Amino acid sequence: MTRWMDEEAGPVVRPYALIGGRTRSSGDALDLVALVTATGAAPSGGFVPGPEQERILTLVTGATSVADVASELDLPLGVVRVLLGDLQDHGLISIGRASASERILKEVINGLRAL
Amino acid sequence: MDFEPSDEPVALKILIAGGFGVGKTTLVGAISEIRPLRTEEVLSDRGIGIDDVEGVEGKTTTTVAMDFGRITIREGLVVYLFGTPGQERFWFMWDELSYGALGAVVLADTRRLTDCFPSIDYFEQRGTPFIVAVNCFDGADRYDAEDVRSALDLDPDVPVLLCDVRRRASAKTVLITLVEHSLKVLTASQSSS
Numbered sequence: 001m002t003r004w005m006d007e008e009a010g011p012v013v014r015p016y017a018l019i020g021g022r023t024r025s026s027g028d029a030l031d032l033v034a035l036v037t038a039t040g041a042a043p044s045g046g047f048v049p050g051p052e053q054e055r056i057l058t059l060v061t062g063a064t065s066v067a068d069v070a071s072e073l074d075l076p077l078g079v080v081r082v083l084l085g086d087l088q089d090h091g092l093i094s095i096g097r098a099s100a101s102e103r104i105l106k107e108v109i110n111g112l113r114a115l
Numbered sequence: 116m117d118f119e120p121s122d123e124p125v126a127l128k129i130l131i132a133g134g135f136g137v138g139k140t141t142l143v144g145a146i147s148e149i150r151p152l153r154t155e156e157v158l159s160d161r162g163i164g165i166d167d168v169e170g171v172e173g174k175t176t177t178t179v180a181m182d183f184g185r186i187t188i189r190e191g192l193v194v195y196l197f198g199t200p201g202q203e204r205f206w207f208m209w210d211e212l213s214y215g216a217l218g219a220v221v222l223a224d225t226r227r228l229t230d231c232f233p234s235i236d237y238f239e240q241r242g243t244p245f246i247v248a249v250n251c252f253d254g255a256d257r258y259d260a261e262d263v264r265s266a267l268d269l270d271p272d273v274p275v276l277l278c279d280v281r282r283r284a285s286a287k288t289v290l291i292t293l294v295e296h297s298l299k300v301l302t303a304s305q306s307s308s
Contacts, residue, residue, distance in 0.1 A: 032197065032212070096124075104125055112188075
């Protein structure tokens with residue numbers, strides 16, 4: 001049977017099965033470059049992170065972008081947003097976004113020159 | 116450098132736009148490590164007639180593969196490059212992509228200059244800072260940047276430059292030109308408010 005299952009065939013577990021068939025959560029509006037960081041809090045209120053959410057929590061011990069999380073987990077962005085939304089609702093991750101200041105842009109220009 | 120180690124991490128977003136096959140992925144790959152990103156989008160009426168949904172009429176989303184690149188300037192300061200999907204059917208993704216973007220590079224091919232009109236219109240309307248980079252394909256006639264500017268009817272303050280996106284040094288110049296332009300726009304908006 002294994003010959004029927006390769007990369008092309010897609011995942012054995014459909015992505016939306018991972019999130020209980022939902023396509024909406026508080027993670028909906030998460031920008032691709034919003035930065036996700038684990039808070040280190042213990043799950044509470046009966047919430048048990050799923051295996052993918054455990055992987056996310058391990059991944060985001062340092063600030064990690066939403067795009068990087070999706071790419072690293074090889075899951076579609078919509079699925080990752082739902083997973084992140086749940087984690088945020090339960091206080092297990094914080095999500096931040098700093099805006100670009102003049103000083104940051106100058107640093108980027110110098111950094112690009114030095115590449 | 117005047118940054119303190121306690122600086123909040125910052126992630127910036129740059130869009131690479133332009134017509135299909137103009138070299139967006141090549142540009143991202145020339146300067147950063149390309150990573151795959153899957154996204155899925157709600158099938159809109161724009162997909163009708165293109166996406167064959169016969170037999171799967173219940174299908175309301177479609178998977179779109181995107182590329183993105185990451186350039187680490189220093190720890191806690193990362194620039195992300197996102198290629199905007201070239202085909203018109205994916206335009207509904209642009210609002211999300213361009214939200215909060217530092218700026219956009221519109222890649223143009225002089226053999227098919229009209230292909231970049233929609234991108235230019237889009238960023239002009241949204242007020243996203245952008246530059247036009249003319250990718251010099253082998254065998255294509257060379258034009259002056261100023262000829263391209265007038266053909267595209269661009270504002271005089273929009274930078275236009277010629278480039279070869281296969282070359283890292285050229286890709287670097289393109290990005291630096293964009294960030295310098297974004298900085299100018301940011302400084303101007305701060306002094307006028």
